[in-house]
Amino acid sequence: MKKTKLTVLALALVLALAFVAGCGGNEQPKPQAQAQQPQKQQDAHAGHVMPAGDPLPLMKDMEKGLQDMTKQVKAGQMMDAQKSAGQLASLADKVMPHMNDAAAQAGLKKAAGELRDSVGGAKVDQTVVEGKMKAMQEARAQAMKNLQAGSHNH
Numbered sequence: 001m002k003k004t005k006l007t008v009l010a011l012a013l014v015l016a017l018a019f020v021a022g023c024g025g026n027e028q029p030k031p032q033a034q035a036q037q038p039q040k041q042q043d044a045h046a047g048h049v050m051p052a053g054d055p056l057p058l059m060k061d062m063e064k065g066l067q068d069m070t071k072q073v074k075a076g077q078m079m080d081a082q083k084s085a086g087q088l089a090s091l092a093d094k095v096m097p098h099m100n101d102a103a104a105q106a107g108l109k110k111a112a113g114e115l116r117d118s119v120g121g122a123k124v125d126q127t128v129v130e131g132k133m134k135a136m137q138e139a140r141a142q143a144m145k146n147l148q149a150g151s152h153n154h
Contacts, residue, residue: 055098059144062091066137073133078124085116088136095143104139104146111139 069084092112096105115132118124 053098055095055147058091058095059140059147062088062095062140065091066133066140070133073119073126073129076126078119081119081124081129082116085112085119088112089116095147099143099146101146104142107139108143111136 065084065088069081069088072078072081072084089112092108096108099105099108111132115129115136118129118132
């Protein structure tokens, strides 16, 4: 009987505390969140603005990554090649906002994705990977021309 009374009392106490605390159900959004919404809308309407930073070091990293990946594929180190392909795709994603030419952007994105996919499968065909690496090198060269000819001055 004493345990039952103790249990009922504890339950009543928990319910009373929940009622007093309100469980957070009627909280209003913070004013800061509301203030950020107009800023986001202004940013969206501001037009295309080049991101800060110089993309040329990224392009040099991409070139080095392609060289490393070429060595890895020729040596049959496909796990390392997968990692390199992922890094190349990440670098391509970072470079693309700096580019003015949509076709060059699309080419770089496609080449990086296909290269990553070619080494990501269970069965990797070395000749296919080498072909995708050649396509990536061409897309990188096109992107480099675009960046050097573009108006990206930082």
